[in-house]
Amino acid sequence: MENYKYFEQEGDKYHLKAQFVFIAFIGGLCIIAGLATAFTIGTTDKANRWIGYGIALLGAMALLRLTSKTAIDMGSRQILLKKNLFSAEVAYSLDNFETFLVAKTVSIFGITMNATASMILNINGEEKLLMLNQSVFSTAPLNNMINEAMHIMKIEDHI
Structure with missing residues (x-):
């Protein structure tokens, strides 16, 4: 069993840790x-x-985002996503996985104001973006989280 910074392992399930401080501060x-x-x-x-x-x-x-849950279930090869307390959990097959995306908004002074890490799926020819995490001022934590997800999903890093 490996020790991850952004995920908690429970058997074959890897739960993405909530960004409690960031979300609680903004909210x-x-x-x-x-x-x-x-x-x-x-x-x-x-x-x-x-x-x-x-x-x-x-x-x-x-x-309300604090109640969201995202998990990678390697036993059933699915991404389990629950957007908030009031929504149902949705399962997406890892077979539909295409890539990860880190998008950032940069201010006029070159400062990263917002960055988002998403997982891109191709479901029956339609692109679906699953937001995983956000950050302010830096994309490094998002890149590290994606590297952990790639390791969990057993995807080689070609970058």
Whole structure:
């Protein structure tokens, strides 16, 4: 049994660890900012109050991401994905796997503002992207997570 930084092994299943600190920080920040806007600036202006409520709602939706679960099941050769507490778990066959993708948004000053690691599947000729993780300012953690996933899936690194 190997020791992975981004995955927890349970038999033939490898569970992707949740990004608790990152998601909780972003979600909490949005909730606090939204409620502060709604109950300070929004007390004199209805539009600002509704904008504050909207920002707080986005924060709550971000916190809902903490309930998502992603697992690589090598026993049944599937990716198991549950987007949040209210959605059902969906299984995707590893036979449909094409590649991984790390996409980043760079600001005008060359700073990586957001990066996303996704798994690309080809299901009956249609491309399906499964978001695995996100990061801010750096793509290195996402690349490391993908390297671990490739090792778990027994895919050789051709890079």
